[in-house]
Ligand SMILES: Cc1cc2nc3c(=O)[nH]c(=O)nc-3n(C[C@H](O)[C@H](O)[C@H](O)COP(=O)(O)OP(=O)(O)OC[C@H]3O[C@@H](n4cnc5c(N)ncnc54)[C@H](O)[C@@H]3O)c2cc1C
Protein backbone atom coordinates (compact mmCIF):
# COMPACT_ATOMS: atom_id res chain seq x y z
CA UNK A 482 0.00 0.00 0.00
CA UNK A 483 1.15 3.53 -0.77
CA UNK A 484 2.40 5.88 1.95
CA UNK A 485 2.25 9.66 1.79
CA UNK A 486 4.24 12.43 3.47
CA UNK A 487 1.77 15.06 4.61
CA UNK A 488 1.82 18.13 6.79
CA UNK A 489 -1.15 19.62 8.55
CA UNK A 490 -1.83 21.99 11.40
CA UNK A 491 -3.52 20.41 14.39
CA UNK A 492 -4.68 22.74 17.16
CA UNK A 493 -2.20 25.33 15.94
CA UNK A 494 0.89 23.16 15.75
CA UNK A 495 2.39 21.94 12.51
CA UNK A 496 2.57 18.15 12.21
CA UNK A 497 4.55 16.29 9.58
CA UNK A 498 3.56 12.67 9.30
CA UNK A 499 3.84 9.68 7.01
CA UNK A 500 0.50 8.00 6.51
CA UNK A 501 -0.77 4.95 4.64
CA UNK A 502 -3.56 5.57 2.12
CA UNK A 503 -6.22 3.90 4.24
CA UNK A 504 -5.53 5.76 7.51
CA UNK A 505 -8.47 7.91 8.56
CA UNK A 506 -8.10 11.34 10.10
CA UNK A 507 -9.68 9.90 13.24
CA UNK A 508 -6.98 7.28 13.63
CA UNK A 509 -4.22 9.74 12.80
CA UNK A 510 -5.44 12.00 15.60
CA UNK A 511 -5.97 9.26 18.18
CA UNK A 512 -3.18 6.84 17.40
CA UNK A 513 -0.34 8.91 15.94
CA UNK A 514 -0.90 12.28 17.60
CA UNK A 515 -2.31 10.92 20.89
CA UNK A 516 -5.29 13.27 20.72
CA UNK A 517 -7.73 10.82 22.23
CA UNK A 518 -10.38 13.43 22.95
CA UNK A 519 -11.74 12.60 19.50
CA UNK A 520 -13.74 9.40 20.03
CA UNK A 521 -14.45 6.39 17.87
CA UNK A 522 -18.09 5.43 18.31
CA UNK A 523 -19.11 3.79 15.06
CA UNK A 524 -16.51 4.38 12.32
CA UNK A 525 -19.44 4.82 9.96
CA UNK A 526 -20.38 8.50 10.00
CA UNK A 527 -23.42 7.88 12.19
CA UNK A 528 -22.64 8.88 15.77
CA UNK A 529 -20.60 12.09 15.57
CA UNK A 530 -18.24 11.22 18.45
CA UNK A 531 -15.30 11.71 16.08
CA UNK A 532 -16.36 15.18 14.89
CA UNK A 533 -13.51 17.68 14.41
CA UNK A 534 -13.15 20.97 12.55
CA UNK A 535 -11.42 20.60 9.18
CA UNK A 536 -10.58 24.01 7.74
CA UNK A 537 -13.22 25.46 10.05
CA UNK A 538 -16.06 23.09 9.11
CA UNK A 539 -17.17 20.08 11.16
CA UNK A 540 -16.56 16.63 9.65
CA UNK A 541 -16.81 13.04 10.84
CA UNK A 542 -13.08 12.33 11.11
CA UNK A 543 -13.77 8.59 10.66
CA UNK A 544 -15.01 9.42 7.14
CA UNK A 545 -11.98 11.49 6.04
CA UNK A 546 -8.65 10.08 4.90
CA UNK A 547 -5.59 11.48 6.64
CA UNK A 548 -3.91 11.92 3.24
CA UNK A 549 -6.76 14.21 2.17
CA UNK A 550 -5.77 16.58 5.00
CA UNK A 551 -2.39 17.53 3.55
CA UNK A 552 -2.10 21.29 4.08
CA UNK A 553 -5.30 21.44 6.14
CA UNK A 554 -6.05 22.96 9.50
CA UNK A 555 -7.66 20.69 12.07
CA UNK A 556 -9.13 21.64 15.44
CA UNK A 557 -10.03 18.91 17.92
CA UNK A 558 -11.68 19.22 21.32
CA UNK A 559 -8.18 19.61 22.82
CA UNK A 560 -7.81 22.81 20.80
CA UNK A 561 -11.02 24.55 21.89
CA UNK A 562 -9.73 26.22 25.07
CA UNK A 563 -7.29 29.08 24.63
CA UNK A 564 -4.92 30.76 27.08
CA UNK A 565 -6.17 28.54 29.86
CA UNK A 566 -9.73 29.73 29.35
CA UNK A 567 -12.44 27.27 28.41
CA UNK A 568 -14.28 27.94 25.19
CA UNK A 569 -17.83 29.23 25.92
CA UNK A 570 -19.27 25.94 24.63
CA UNK A 571 -17.15 24.03 27.17
CA UNK A 572 -17.88 26.33 30.10
CA UNK A 573 -21.61 26.24 29.37
CA UNK A 574 -21.64 22.45 28.94
CA UNK A 575 -20.14 22.09 32.46
CA UNK A 576 -22.47 24.66 33.94
CA UNK A 577 -25.62 23.17 32.42
CA UNK A 578 -24.68 19.58 33.30
CA UNK A 579 -24.66 18.45 29.69
CA UNK A 580 -22.12 15.70 30.39
CA UNK A 581 -22.79 12.27 31.84
CA UNK A 582 -20.43 9.53 30.64
CA UNK A 583 -18.75 12.11 28.40
CA UNK A 584 -18.22 9.93 25.35
CA UNK A 585 -20.30 12.12 23.05
CA UNK A 586 -19.08 15.37 24.59
CA UNK A 587 -16.04 16.14 22.40
CA UNK A 588 -18.13 15.73 19.24
CA UNK A 589 -21.00 17.74 20.75
CA UNK A 590 -18.60 20.56 21.65
CA UNK A 591 -17.15 20.68 18.15
CA UNK A 592 -20.61 20.70 16.53
CA UNK A 593 -21.69 23.41 18.97
CA UNK A 594 -18.58 25.48 18.24
CA UNK A 595 -19.20 25.15 14.49
CA UNK A 596 -22.83 26.19 14.92
CA UNK A 597 -21.95 29.30 16.92
CA UNK A 598 -19.29 30.18 14.35
CA UNK A 599 -21.86 30.26 11.57
CA UNK A 600 -24.67 31.65 13.71
CA UNK A 601 -23.84 33.30 17.04
CA UNK A 602 -27.49 33.43 18.10
CA UNK A 603 -29.19 30.18 17.01
CA UNK A 604 -32.81 29.34 17.79
CA UNK A 605 -33.94 26.06 19.32
CA UNK A 606 -34.65 24.40 15.97
CA UNK A 607 -31.28 25.43 14.56
CA UNK A 608 -29.53 23.95 17.60
CA UNK A 609 -31.38 20.64 17.27
CA UNK A 610 -30.71 20.51 13.56
CA UNK A 611 -26.99 21.17 14.06
CA UNK A 612 -26.79 18.25 16.50
CA UNK A 613 -28.63 15.66 14.38
CA UNK A 614 -25.33 13.92 13.72
CA UNK A 615 -24.27 13.73 17.38
CA UNK A 616 -25.79 10.86 19.32
CA UNK A 617 -25.88 10.77 23.12
CA UNK A 618 -26.88 7.63 25.01
CA UNK A 619 -26.99 9.27 28.43
CA UNK A 620 -28.34 12.75 28.80
CA UNK A 621 -31.58 12.77 26.82
CA UNK A 622 -30.18 15.85 25.06
CA UNK A 623 -32.17 18.48 26.99
CA UNK A 624 -29.23 19.75 29.00
CA UNK A 625 -26.98 19.69 25.97
CA UNK A 626 -29.44 21.89 24.09
CA UNK A 627 -29.69 24.18 27.14
CA UNK A 628 -25.91 24.41 27.35
CA UNK A 629 -25.64 25.64 23.77
CA UNK A 630 -28.20 28.36 24.40
CA UNK A 631 -26.12 29.36 27.45
CA UNK A 632 -22.92 29.22 25.41
CA UNK A 633 -24.36 31.70 22.92
CA UNK A 634 -25.12 34.11 25.78
CA UNK A 635 -21.74 33.58 27.44
CA UNK A 636 -19.96 34.16 24.16
CA UNK A 637 -21.87 37.43 23.66
CA UNK A 638 -20.87 38.71 27.10
CA UNK A 639 -17.22 37.79 26.54
CA UNK A 640 -17.07 39.55 23.17
CA UNK B 641 -27.37 -8.90 9.61
CA UNK B 642 -24.97 -6.21 8.53
CA UNK B 643 -21.39 -7.14 9.40
CA UNK B 644 -19.76 -5.13 12.17
CA UNK B 645 -18.17 -2.00 10.71
CA UNK B 646 -14.48 -1.81 11.30
CA UNK B 647 -12.48 1.33 12.10
CA UNK B 648 -9.83 0.28 9.61
CA UNK B 649 -10.46 0.67 5.92
CA UNK B 650 -9.17 -2.16 3.74
CA UNK B 651 -5.88 -1.45 1.99
CA UNK B 652 -5.83 0.61 -1.21
CA UNK B 653 -3.65 3.22 -2.89
CA UNK B 654 -4.83 6.81 -2.78
CA UNK B 655 -4.33 8.56 -6.11
CA UNK B 656 -4.55 12.31 -6.56
CA UNK B 657 -4.36 13.15 -10.27
CA UNK B 658 -3.23 16.58 -11.47
CA UNK B 659 -5.88 16.93 -14.16
CA UNK B 660 -9.16 15.47 -15.37
CA UNK B 661 -7.39 13.96 -18.36
CA UNK B 662 -4.95 12.13 -16.10
CA UNK B 663 -7.79 10.98 -13.84
CA UNK B 664 -9.91 9.63 -16.71
CA UNK B 665 -6.93 7.88 -18.21
CA UNK B 666 -6.02 6.20 -14.94
CA UNK B 667 -9.60 5.09 -14.32
CA UNK B 668 -9.93 3.74 -17.86
CA UNK B 669 -6.67 1.82 -17.53
CA UNK B 670 -7.86 0.13 -14.32
CA UNK B 671 -11.55 -0.49 -14.99
CA UNK B 672 -12.08 -3.09 -12.27
CA UNK B 673 -9.54 -1.88 -9.75
CA UNK B 674 -9.94 1.89 -9.57
CA UNK B 675 -12.86 4.03 -8.45
CA UNK B 676 -13.32 7.78 -8.37
CA UNK B 677 -14.50 9.38 -5.14
CA UNK B 678 -15.57 12.78 -3.83
CA UNK B 679 -16.74 12.89 -0.21
CA UNK B 680 -16.28 9.17 0.28
CA UNK B 681 -19.40 8.97 2.44
CA UNK B 682 -20.83 6.15 0.38
CA UNK B 683 -17.71 4.44 -0.77
CA UNK B 684 -15.94 4.26 2.61
CA UNK B 685 -18.99 2.66 4.21
CA UNK B 686 -19.19 0.03 1.49
CA UNK B 687 -15.46 -0.67 1.78
CA UNK B 688 -15.66 -1.05 5.55
CA UNK B 689 -18.59 -3.41 5.17
CA UNK B 690 -16.54 -5.47 2.71
CA UNK B 691 -18.85 -4.95 -0.28
CA UNK B 692 -16.21 -3.11 -2.26
CA UNK B 693 -12.42 -3.57 -2.32
CA UNK B 694 -10.93 -1.21 -4.89
CA UNK B 695 -7.17 -1.29 -5.33
CA UNK B 696 -7.06 2.41 -6.15
CA UNK B 697 -9.22 5.29 -4.93
CA UNK B 698 -8.92 8.26 -7.25
CA UNK B 699 -9.63 11.59 -5.59
CA UNK B 700 -11.53 13.69 -8.14
CA UNK B 701 -12.00 16.73 -5.90
CA UNK B 702 -9.88 19.81 -6.66
CA UNK B 703 -9.86 19.06 -10.41
CA UNK B 704 -10.33 21.74 -13.06
CA UNK B 705 -13.18 23.81 -11.72
CA UNK B 706 -15.13 21.02 -10.01
CA UNK B 707 -15.11 23.05 -6.79
CA UNK B 708 -17.23 25.96 -8.06
CA UNK B 709 -20.94 26.70 -7.92
CA UNK B 710 -22.18 29.17 -10.53
CA UNK B 711 -25.51 30.71 -11.43
CA UNK B 712 -26.36 32.38 -14.71
CA UNK B 713 -29.89 33.79 -15.14
CA UNK B 714 -30.00 32.42 -18.69
CA UNK B 715 -28.22 29.09 -18.36
CA UNK B 716 -29.12 28.18 -14.80
CA UNK B 717 -27.11 26.56 -12.04
CA UNK B 718 -23.88 24.62 -12.42
CA UNK B 719 -22.81 22.75 -9.31
CA UNK B 720 -19.24 21.49 -9.52
CA UNK B 721 -19.04 17.83 -8.57
CA UNK B 722 -16.88 18.56 -5.52
CA UNK B 723 -19.20 21.19 -4.04
CA UNK B 724 -20.50 19.79 -0.77
CA UNK B 725 -24.17 19.88 0.21
CA UNK B 726 -23.74 22.50 2.94
CA UNK B 727 -22.36 24.88 0.35
CA UNK B 728 -25.32 24.18 -1.91
CA UNK B 729 -27.75 24.85 0.95
CA UNK B 730 -25.96 28.09 1.88
CA UNK B 731 -25.85 29.45 -1.69
CA UNK B 732 -28.11 32.54 -1.99
CA UNK B 733 -28.95 31.62 -5.60
CA UNK B 734 -29.97 28.11 -4.62
CA UNK B 735 -32.16 29.52 -1.85
CA UNK B 736 -33.74 31.97 -4.26
CA UNK B 737 -34.20 29.92 -7.43
CA UNK B 738 -33.86 26.29 -6.31
CA UNK B 739 -35.31 26.09 -2.77
CA UNK B 740 -36.43 22.52 -3.53
CA UNK B 741 -32.81 21.46 -4.01
CA UNK B 742 -31.79 23.08 -0.72
CA UNK B 743 -34.68 21.30 1.02
CA UNK B 744 -33.59 17.94 -0.42
CA UNK B 745 -29.96 18.49 0.64
CA UNK B 746 -31.04 19.47 4.14
CA UNK B 747 -32.74 16.09 4.54
CA UNK B 748 -29.45 14.23 4.05
CA UNK B 749 -27.78 12.80 7.14
CA UNK B 750 -26.25 15.45 9.41
CA UNK B 751 -24.47 18.78 9.09
CA UNK B 752 -21.03 17.24 9.51
CA UNK B 753 -21.70 14.52 6.96
CA UNK B 754 -22.91 17.15 4.49
CA UNK B 755 -19.55 18.94 4.82
CA UNK B 756 -18.29 15.99 2.79
CA UNK B 757 -21.30 14.56 0.95
CA UNK B 758 -21.88 15.85 -2.57
CA UNK B 759 -24.86 15.88 -4.93
CA UNK B 760 -22.68 14.37 -7.68
CA UNK B 761 -21.76 11.50 -5.33
CA UNK B 762 -25.42 11.03 -4.41
CA UNK B 763 -26.33 10.76 -8.11
CA UNK B 764 -23.39 8.51 -9.09
CA UNK B 765 -24.08 6.22 -6.15
CA UNK B 766 -27.47 5.62 -7.80
CA UNK B 767 -29.27 4.42 -4.71
CA UNK B 768 -33.05 4.51 -5.25
CA UNK B 769 -33.10 6.23 -1.84
CA UNK B 770 -30.72 9.07 -2.76
CA UNK B 771 -32.38 12.15 -1.31
CA UNK B 772 -31.18 14.75 -3.81
CA UNK B 773 -31.97 12.68 -6.90
CA UNK B 774 -35.69 13.55 -7.01
CA UNK B 775 -35.03 17.29 -6.92
CA UNK B 776 -32.39 17.00 -9.65
CA UNK B 777 -34.80 14.92 -11.77
CA UNK B 778 -37.81 17.23 -11.51
CA UNK B 779 -35.54 20.22 -12.12
CA UNK B 780 -34.44 18.59 -15.41
CA UNK B 781 -30.85 18.03 -14.32
CA UNK B 782 -28.02 17.13 -16.64
CA UNK B 783 -24.61 15.72 -15.84
CA UNK B 784 -21.41 17.06 -17.28
CA UNK B 785 -19.11 14.11 -17.82
CA UNK B 786 -15.42 13.97 -18.58
CA UNK B 787 -14.30 10.71 -20.14
CA UNK B 788 -11.52 9.43 -22.32
CA UNK B 789 -13.39 10.83 -25.38
CA UNK B 790 -14.92 14.35 -25.56
CA UNK B 791 -16.70 15.83 -22.57
CA UNK B 792 -20.43 15.13 -22.82
CA UNK B 793 -23.77 16.03 -21.29
CA UNK B 794 -26.10 13.33 -20.07
CA UNK B 795 -29.75 13.74 -19.17
CA UNK B 796 -30.32 12.62 -15.61
CA UNK B 797 -33.62 10.90 -16.41
CA UNK B 798 -31.69 8.45 -18.61
CA UNK B 799 -28.73 8.01 -16.29
CA UNK B 800 -29.98 5.34 -13.86
CA UNK B 801 -29.99 1.67 -14.88
CA UNK B 802 -30.48 -0.14 -11.56
CA UNK B 803 -29.44 0.03 -7.90
CA UNK B 804 -25.85 1.34 -8.00
CA UNK B 805 -25.86 1.12 -11.81
CA UNK B 806 -25.57 4.07 -14.16
CA UNK B 807 -24.56 4.74 -17.75
CA UNK B 808 -21.05 5.75 -16.57
CA UNK B 809 -18.21 3.81 -18.15
CA UNK B 810 -14.69 3.29 -16.84
CA UNK B 811 -12.84 6.60 -17.17
CA UNK B 812 -16.00 8.68 -16.88
CA UNK B 813 -15.96 11.38 -14.24
CA UNK B 814 -18.96 13.54 -13.47
CA UNK B 815 -17.58 17.08 -13.26
CA UNK B 816 -20.78 19.03 -12.61
CA UNK B 817 -24.53 18.86 -12.26
CA UNK B 818 -26.39 21.49 -14.23
CA UNK B 819 -29.95 22.59 -13.66
CA UNK B 820 -31.77 25.00 -15.98
CA UNK B 821 -33.60 27.97 -14.47
CA UNK B 822 -36.88 26.57 -13.07
CA UNK B 823 -40.10 27.75 -14.75
CA UNK B 824 -41.33 31.10 -13.41
CA UNK B 825 -43.70 30.88 -10.44
CA UNK B 826 -42.82 27.29 -9.64
CA UNK B 827 -43.13 25.74 -6.19
CA UNK B 828 -41.92 22.43 -4.83
CA UNK B 829 -41.66 20.14 -1.85
CA UNK B 830 -39.78 17.03 -0.78
CA UNK B 831 -41.56 14.70 1.62
CA UNK B 832 -39.25 12.12 3.13
CA UNK B 833 -40.63 9.37 5.29
CA UNK B 834 -37.86 7.90 7.43
CA UNK B 835 -37.84 5.73 10.53
CA UNK B 836 -37.09 8.89 12.48
CA UNK B 837 -37.76 12.52 11.72
CA UNK B 838 -34.21 13.42 10.75
CA UNK B 839 -31.13 11.84 9.27
CA UNK B 840 -32.32 8.34 8.29
CA UNK B 841 -32.54 7.03 4.74
CA UNK B 842 -36.06 7.24 3.34
CA UNK B 843 -38.67 4.49 3.41
CA UNK B 844 -40.46 6.49 0.75
CA UNK B 845 -39.58 9.90 -0.68
CA UNK B 846 -41.77 12.07 -2.87
CA UNK B 847 -40.53 15.14 -4.72
CA UNK B 848 -43.03 17.43 -6.42
CA UNK B 849 -42.41 20.54 -8.49
CA UNK B 850 -45.39 22.48 -9.89
CA UNK B 851 -45.45 25.46 -12.20
CA UNK B 852 -47.99 27.49 -14.18
CA UNK B 853 -48.14 26.23 -17.80
CA UNK B 854 -50.81 28.11 -19.77
CA UNK B 855 -50.31 25.85 -22.79
CA UNK B 856 -51.56 22.78 -20.92
CA UNK B 857 -55.27 21.97 -20.53
CA UNK B 858 -54.99 22.12 -16.72
CA UNK B 859 -52.87 25.29 -16.84
CA UNK B 860 -50.21 23.68 -14.65
CA UNK B 861 -47.32 21.28 -15.04
CA UNK B 862 -46.44 18.98 -12.18
CA UNK B 863 -43.27 16.92 -11.98
CA UNK B 864 -43.24 13.99 -9.56
CA UNK B 865 -40.25 11.84 -8.58
CA UNK B 866 -40.40 8.90 -6.18
CA UNK B 867 -37.54 7.44 -4.18
CA UNK B 868 -37.02 4.08 -2.47
CA UNK B 869 -39.93 2.47 -4.31
CA UNK B 870 -38.33 1.00 -7.45
CA UNK B 871 -34.87 -0.24 -8.55
CA UNK B 872 -34.13 3.27 -9.82
CA UNK B 873 -35.40 6.71 -8.81
CA UNK B 874 -38.77 6.87 -10.52
CA UNK B 875 -40.58 9.61 -12.42
CA UNK B 876 -44.34 9.18 -12.08
CA UNK B 877 -45.04 9.97 -15.73
CA UNK B 878 -48.70 8.78 -15.80
CA UNK B 879 -49.54 10.89 -12.78
CA UNK B 880 -47.81 13.90 -14.33
CA UNK B 881 -49.76 13.44 -17.59
CA UNK B 882 -53.08 13.13 -15.76
CA UNK B 883 -52.47 16.41 -13.94
CA UNK B 884 -51.64 18.16 -17.20
CA UNK B 885 -54.92 17.14 -18.77
CA UNK B 886 -57.66 17.83 -16.22
CA UNK B 887 -58.41 20.81 -14.03
CA UNK B 888 -56.58 20.56 -10.72
CA UNK B 889 -59.03 19.57 -7.98
CA UNK B 890 -58.76 17.46 -4.86
CA UNK B 891 -60.23 14.65 -6.96
CA UNK B 892 -57.67 14.87 -9.75
CA UNK B 893 -54.88 15.12 -7.19
CA UNK B 894 -56.13 11.96 -5.49
CA UNK B 895 -56.36 10.15 -8.82
CA UNK B 896 -52.81 11.20 -9.73
CA UNK B 897 -51.52 9.96 -6.37
CA UNK B 898 -53.12 6.56 -7.09
CA UNK B 899 -51.39 6.47 -10.48
CA UNK B 900 -48.05 7.22 -8.79
CA UNK B 901 -48.66 4.38 -6.34
CA UNK B 902 -49.48 2.00 -9.21
CA UNK B 903 -46.26 2.96 -11.00
CA UNK B 904 -44.13 2.10 -7.98
CA UNK B 905 -42.60 -1.37 -7.60
CA UNK B 906 -41.21 -1.37 -4.09
CA UNK B 907 -39.57 -4.24 -2.20
CA UNK B 908 -39.80 -5.47 1.38
CA UNK B 909 -36.76 -4.54 3.41
CA UNK B 910 -35.67 -3.60 6.89
CA UNK B 911 -37.14 -0.10 6.52
CA UNK B 912 -40.62 -1.13 5.41
CA UNK B 913 -42.77 -3.65 3.53
CA UNK B 914 -43.67 -3.30 -0.13
CA UNK B 915 -47.38 -3.02 0.71
CA UNK B 916 -46.78 -0.25 3.22
CA UNK B 917 -44.54 1.58 0.76
CA UNK B 918 -47.16 1.48 -2.00
CA UNK B 919 -49.76 2.97 0.31
CA UNK B 920 -47.34 5.60 1.50
CA UNK B 921 -46.51 6.56 -2.08
CA UNK B 922 -50.21 7.32 -2.56
CA UNK B 923 -50.57 9.23 0.72
CA UNK B 924 -47.35 11.21 0.45
CA UNK B 925 -47.86 12.04 -3.23
CA UNK B 926 -51.34 13.33 -2.43
CA UNK B 927 -49.96 15.34 0.48
CA UNK B 928 -47.07 16.75 -1.57
CA UNK B 929 -49.33 17.67 -4.50
CA UNK B 930 -51.78 19.41 -2.17
CA UNK B 931 -48.96 21.36 -0.51
CA UNK B 932 -47.52 22.47 -3.83
CA UNK B 933 -50.97 23.29 -5.23
CA UNK B 934 -51.65 25.49 -2.20
CA UNK B 935 -48.32 27.27 -2.65
CA UNK B 936 -49.10 27.86 -6.33
CA UNK B 937 -52.53 29.30 -5.51
CA UNK B 938 -51.10 31.54 -2.77
CA UNK B 939 -48.53 32.87 -5.22
CA UNK B 940 -51.29 33.47 -7.76
CA UNK B 941 -53.40 35.35 -5.20
CA UNK B 942 -50.38 37.45 -4.22
CA UNK B 943 -49.84 38.60 -7.76
C1 LIG C 1 -24.11 8.11 8.18
C2 LIG C 1 -24.57 8.30 6.77
C3 LIG C 1 -25.84 8.81 6.54
C4 LIG C 1 -26.29 9.00 5.23
N1 LIG C 1 -27.54 9.53 5.05
C5 LIG C 1 -27.99 9.74 3.79
C6 LIG C 1 -29.28 10.33 3.58
O1 LIG C 1 -30.00 10.67 4.52
N2 LIG C 1 -29.70 10.49 2.29
C7 LIG C 1 -28.91 10.15 1.22
O2 LIG C 1 -29.34 10.35 0.09
N3 LIG C 1 -27.68 9.61 1.40
C8 LIG C 1 -27.21 9.39 2.65
N4 LIG C 1 -25.96 8.84 2.83
C9 LIG C 1 -25.18 8.43 1.65
C10 LIG C 1 -24.16 9.46 1.13
O3 LIG C 1 -23.75 10.35 2.14
C11 LIG C 1 -24.68 10.28 -0.04
O4 LIG C 1 -25.09 9.43 -1.08
C12 LIG C 1 -23.66 11.27 -0.58
O5 LIG C 1 -24.32 12.22 -1.38
C13 LIG C 1 -22.54 10.65 -1.39
O6 LIG C 1 -21.65 11.67 -1.84
P1 LIG C 1 -20.07 11.50 -1.74
O7 LIG C 1 -19.48 12.69 -2.38
O8 LIG C 1 -19.65 11.23 -0.35
O9 LIG C 1 -19.89 10.19 -2.63
P2 LIG C 1 -18.67 9.14 -2.72
O10 LIG C 1 -18.77 8.15 -1.62
O11 LIG C 1 -17.38 9.85 -2.89
O12 LIG C 1 -19.06 8.42 -4.10
C14 LIG C 1 -20.29 7.74 -4.27
C15 LIG C 1 -20.25 6.87 -5.53
O13 LIG C 1 -20.15 7.65 -6.71
C16 LIG C 1 -18.95 7.37 -7.41
N5 LIG C 1 -18.41 8.67 -7.78
C17 LIG C 1 -18.05 9.66 -6.91
N6 LIG C 1 -17.66 10.75 -7.57
C18 LIG C 1 -17.78 10.47 -8.88
C19 LIG C 1 -17.53 11.24 -10.06
N7 LIG C 1 -17.12 12.51 -10.01
N8 LIG C 1 -17.77 10.66 -11.25
C20 LIG C 1 -18.21 9.38 -11.33
N9 LIG C 1 -18.47 8.62 -10.25
C21 LIG C 1 -18.25 9.14 -9.03
C22 LIG C 1 -18.06 6.61 -6.47
O14 LIG C 1 -17.20 5.71 -7.14
C23 LIG C 1 -19.08 5.91 -5.60
O15 LIG C 1 -19.52 4.74 -6.21
C24 LIG C 1 -25.47 8.65 4.14
C25 LIG C 1 -24.18 8.16 4.37
C26 LIG C 1 -23.73 7.97 5.68
C27 LIG C 1 -22.35 7.45 5.91
Ligand code: FES
Pocket residue numbers: 520521522523524525526527528529530531532541542543544
Ligand atom coordinates in the same frame (compact mmCIF):
# COMPACT_ATOMS: atom_id res chain seq x y z
S1 FES D 1 -17.00 7.39 14.91
FE1 FES D 1 -17.19 8.77 13.29
S2 FES D 1 -19.29 9.16 13.26
FE2 FES D 1 -19.15 7.60 14.74
Ligand code: FES
Pocket residue numbers: 579580581582583584585586616617618619620
Ligand atom coordinates in the same frame (compact mmCIF):
# COMPACT_ATOMS: atom_id res chain seq x y z
S1 FES E 1 -22.95 11.76 27.94
FE1 FES E 1 -22.79 9.65 27.57
S2 FES E 1 -23.12 9.53 25.46
FE2 FES E 1 -23.55 11.57 25.88
